[in-house]
Amino acid sequence: MNKDEVEVAVGKSATIVSPSQLAINVGAANGVRVGDAAKVRRIVKVTDPDTGEELGEVHLTRVSLRISIAADSFSVGTVTDFVPSASGVSSIAAALESTRVRRRKTLVGSEFEASDVSVYVTPGESVVVTRALEVEDDS
Structure with missing residues (x-):
């Protein structure tokens, strides 16, 4: 989240509605509005290898919506960007390749369908919804 946006709600991925749309379990009752941004995140726990102490978390954006x-109780977001799920190819290489060739971005419900132009999303993945801050015009 950057300083020009505010967190509206935190929820989870619910259902792949279509290859380019994902339903999440937070909606208007949670403050979500049409036009808000949402990010499906992978949360990686960082642990000290010597002590086993949990040092914190890293939040990696997998899909932007x-x-x-x-x-009222759910929202649907349309894919705007993602880091591809790559089978047999490094995710970094696939992400770099996806920036060169703009193909249709799709969601898939099976890791066996994942490719360099799709991302595998499962129910229950962390989602954060944000909204751009409105700037007042002082003129």
Whole structure:
């Protein structure tokens, strides 16, 4: 999240609605509005290898969405960007390749369908919804 946006809600991925749309379990009742941004995140726990002490977490964005439907108890977001799920190819290489060739970005519900132009999303993955801060015009 950058300083020009505010966190609206935190939820989880619910259902792949279509290859380019994902439903999440937070909606208008949680403050979500059409046009908000959402990110499906992978949370990686960082642990000290010597002591086993948990040092913190790293939040990696897997899928970026723009909310297109904000029902009372859920929302649907349309994919705007993602880091591809790559089978047999390094994720970094696939991400770099995806920036060169703009193909349709798709969501898949099976890791066997994942490719360099798709991302595998499962129910229950962490999602954060944000909104751009409105800037007042002082003129």
